[in-house]
Amino acid sequence: FFAPPCQLSPPLQSALQHRTKTPHITIHRTSKMTEVHVAIYDLSNGMAKGLSAQFLGPQHAIDIIPHTAIVAFGKEYFFGQGIEWCHPQEFRMTRGIHPIDIQSLGHTSCSQSEFEAWCRMQGQNGRFIATSYDLLSRNCNNFTEEAAREGLRLGRGIPSWILEVPQRFLSSPLGTMVRPMLEQMQLTNSAPTNVSHQMNDAQSYTPSATPAVAAAAAANPWADIPETPPAPKESNDTSSAGTPFLDKQTALLSTDTGVVKICLDRLNTASDQREILSKLGDAKYAWTHAELQSVHQMLRLFVNETKQISFALMLLRLVVLREPSTANIDKEESQSTEFVADLLLQNKLQSMSNRSMAWCVLSNAFGSKQLPSWTSSEDNNQSEKFLQLIDRAVIDCDPSVADASTPTQKALRQSASAFLYNTSRQLTAETNNGGADGNSELNEAIMSILIGCLENLGEENDSTSINRRYMCIGQILKSREFGQTAVGLTKDLGMLDVDMIQSASYDHMGDKVAKEVASLL
Numbered sequence: 445f446f447a448p449p450c451q452l453s454p455p456l457q458s459a460l461q462h463r464t465k466t467p468h469i470t471i472h473r474t475s476k477m478t479e480v481h482v483a484i485y486d487l488s489n490g491m492a493k494g495l496s497a498q499f500l501g502p503q504h505a506i507d508i509i510p511h512t513a514i515v516a517f518g519k520e521y522f523f524g525q526g527i528e529w530c531h532p533q534e535f536r537m538t539r540g541i542h543p544i545d546i547q548s549l550g551h552t553s554c555s556q557s558e559f560e561a562w563c564r565m566q567g568q569n570g571r572f573i574a575t576s577y578d579l580l581s582r583n584c585n586n587f588t589e590e591a592a593r594e595g596l597r598l599g600r601g602i603p604s605w606i607l608e609v610p611q612r613f614l615s616s617p618l619g620t621m622v623r624p625m626l627e628q629m630q631l632t633n634s635a636p637t638n639v640s641h642q643m644n645d646a647q648s649y650t651p652s653a654t655p656a657v658a659a660a661a662a663a664n665p666w667a668d669i670p671e672t673p674p675a676p677k678e679s680n681d682t683s684s685a686g687t688p689f690l691d692k693q694t695a696l697l698s699t700d701t702g703v704v705k706i707c708l709d710r711l712n713t714a715s716d717q718r719e720i721l722s723k724l725g726d727a728k729y730a731w732t733h734a735e736l737q738s739v740h741q742m743l744r745l746f747v748n749e750t751k752q753i754s755f756a757l758m759l760l761r762l763v764v765l766r767e768p769s770t771a772n773i774d775k776e777e778s779q780s781t782e783f784v785a786d787l788l789l790q791n792k793l794q795s796m797s798n799r800s801m802a803w804c805v806l807s808n809a810f811g812s813k814q815l816p817s818w819t820s821s822e823d824n825n826q827s828e829k830f831l832q833l834i835d836r837a838v839i840d841c842d843p844s845v846a847d848a849s850t851p852t853q854k855a856l857r858q859s860a861s862a863f864l865y866n867t868s869r870q871l872t873a874e875t876n877n878g879g880a881d882g883n884s885e886l887n888e889a890i891m892s893i894l895i896g897c898l899e900n901l902g903e904e905n906d907s908t909s910i911n912r913r914y915m916c917i918g919q920i921l922k923s924r925e926f927g928q929t930a931v932g933l934t935k936d937l938g939m940l941d942v943d944m945i946q947s948a949s950y951d952h953m954g955d956k957v958a959k960e961v962a963s964l965l
Contacts, residue, residue, distance in 0.1 A: 480551070481547060483545075484545040485543055511584050512602050549592050690960050695811030698808055701726075701727060731766050735768075737776045747760075761801065762808075778816040785818075788803075796852040796856045800855045800860075803837065803840070811862075826887065854909065857906060869919055872920060872923045886926050897914075942962045
């Protein structure tokens with residue numbers, strides 16, 4: 445090696461040239477490598493793991509309803525209304541959903557322009573466009589798999605169990621009936637979105653005017669309640685200027701009808717019963733007073749006499765939303781809601797799934813109409829049963845119980861907090877009037893809801909439950925009649941750290957609602 449270069453043998457000269465060039469080549473190639481991740485979402489928000497066995501049988505139960513997306517080049521690529529992309533945080537905020545896992549798929553030498561050209565080609569050849577969606581072979585997860593292996597030329601795709609979920613569903617005894625529900629859960633053209641970038645054609649996508657706060661929850665048949673606020677309404681409330689997100693909120697109603705056929709099969713209904721109950725799947729059907737009266741009585745009987753309580757309650761949550769085309773059904777509906785309240789208060793519902801569905805029934809009833817007659821006493825105050833029911837809901841919202849992180853416990857807290865929110869809307873609507881100064885005395889029901897939502901709030905780790913509790917607190921603090929009294933009580937209790945709330949990041953809708961609550965204080 446110390447000899448003049450001209451005296452080196454040809455093999456040694458070749459070896460030296462190879463050693464000096466190789467590091468340069470390696471460094472050059474590494475600088476252009478991009479790490480690729482797959483983001484995995486659960487469109488059921490944790491409900492599938494706890495409740496799918498009831499519908500499909502234990503051997504076919506699944507943990508999640510998966511949606512996946514490619515995360516690379518600072519963007520998130522997914523199959524929705526064609527192949528779409530946006531910043532990962534934009535996708536998660538507009539859809540109201542966050543990944544349950546993000547896995548690295550490795551590094552690719554493919555450039556961003558090359559990958560996006562591949563995506564456009566899939567749109568041009570019709571493989572991944574909104575109308576080409578197929579549950580088994582061409583869904584969002586199939587796109588992610590092909591994008592990883594073909595578009596980005598990686599040696600690894602998404603976890604195989606994700607691709608097997610549709611077939612696992614359809615291999616169950618109720619698979620044929622479950623298929624329409626599963627298709628609704630996919631982020632296709634039926635899902636609200638405001639993602640503005642599409643790759644399958646030159647046409648621009650016009651975002652929905654209504655923010656999609658919980659698109660995934662709206663398609664969830666597992667007892668979760670969708671939260672999709674409408675466009676802001678004009679308000680005379682002087683405090684509304686600083687609380688736009690609170691002002692957008694409407695009642696939390698569970699309106700999914702995709703489970704009607706499954707419920708009827710599990711209840712083993714007679715032909716005449718099935719005929720009338722099946723009409724619950726048609727939201728536009730014009731009910732007669734006699735039909736609704738019959739359905740109320742029928743479902744109360746099913747709850748009393750069958751073991752399939754959750755399926756009867758699942759149908760009852762739809763019945764309380766229906767109105768007859770002629771006379772009102774107040775008396776019969778009041779009996780049904782009081783019947784469900786008694787089930788909760790007398791601890792007749794041992795299953796958390798059944799309790800969740802019971803709260804869902806009451807939440808729909810209280811959120812869509814005036815409070816039933818049994819909630820008031822003869823002297824026009826809240827009845828003792830109504831106050832006990834509120835206390836029961838507060839207990840079921842407690843995140844400090846054992847196994848609080850399980851899907852069934854989360855579902856229970858979500859349903860109970862939805863009931864509290866819808867109830868607070870009714871109570872504040874009943875008392876609001878233009879001439880009030882906000883300093884009226886808090887009634888017992890409002891005080892119980894306010895303190896119940898404040899208590900243990902810092903221990904809650906479920907974003908849906910947190911959001912609903914803040915919505916409930918905000919609803920009370922904004923009351924024209926006793927809002928200022930509620931503000932003073934909240935400050936005196938010292939249960940909210942206003943400075944901490946205001947310094948939090950704007951990751952999702954819940955943070956913005958919490959900040960508006962803090963601004964009211």
